Amino acid sequence: GDSVTQMEGPVTLSEEAFLTINCTYTATGYPSLFWYVQYPGEGLQLLLKATKADDKGSNKGFEATYRKETTSFHLEKGSVQVSDSAVYFCALSDRGSTLGRLYFGRGTQLTVWP
Amino acid sequence: ETGVTQSPTHLIKTRGQQVTLRCSSQSGHNTVSWYQQALGQGPQFIFQYYREEENGRGNFPPRFSGLQFPNYSSELNVNALELDDSALYLCASSLAGASSYEQYFGPGTRLTVT
Numbered sequence: 469g470d471s472v473t474q475m476e477g478p479v480t481l482s483e484e485a486f487l488t489i490n491c492t493y494t495a496t497g498y499p500s501l502f503w504y505v506q507y508p509g510e511g512l513q514l515l516l517k518a519t520k521a522d523d524k525g526s527n528k529g530f531e532a533t534y535r536k537e538t539t540s541f542h543l544e545k546g547s548v549q550v551s552d553s554a555v556y557f558c559a560l561s562d563r564g565s566t567l568g569r570l571y572f573g574r575g576t577q578l579t580v581w582p
Numbered sequence: 583e584t585g586v587t588q589s590p591t592h593l594i595k596t597r598g599q600q601v602t603l604r605c606s607s608q609s610g611h612n613t614v615s616w617y618q619q620a621l622g623q624g625p626q627f628i629f630q631y632y633r634e635e636e637n638g639r640g641n642f643p644p645r646f647s648g649l650q651f652p653n654y655s656s657e658l659n660v661n662a663l664e665l666d667d668s669a670l671y672l673c674a675s676s677l678a679g680a681s682s683y684e685q686y687f688g689p690g691t692r693l694t695v696t
Contacts, residue, residue: 570615
């Protein structure tokens, strides 16, 4: 079945450091891929998405490229800020009978120190 | 545009009791999905409602049930509560037929079962 494997955390970085959070997926079809962010005590916010192979999603300095050949969707940011501290979830969307059901990874806690 | 809202924010129940959680979908959306997020885990799909009918279900027992109303709002009901039901329950709405099946999440209801 469909699944997402995400780099385990926690990840601790200094401000302005480079961030990579790895994500790989298993899917029977051609899923859409997402990164969601969860701030303490809050629900999930969509950070970026990609709907087909080689698409690059980007938002707020974060980027991820849909790589079909390596079944990956790694999240990157060139210079993190303290305000980026949160839990990041990689997810894929099933385009089958259930409309957009999401399969999530376990999440990666990111802490950025000033 | 009104976002996804959920009520209540927090809830404490005793094992064996029943609980009802509520969700109002984002304006213009016709599909509601429910997810359970245990502490330190990624969200797990419970079920989805479309056109007031269940449209897919994850690996949850029948004591988890739901409803969708004509205005697309939804309820999640859990009977015979167990300690392991303690979690953040997230509601997400989406528009069936949209190309990316993008889901928008509410802030969640934190359920504690004692």
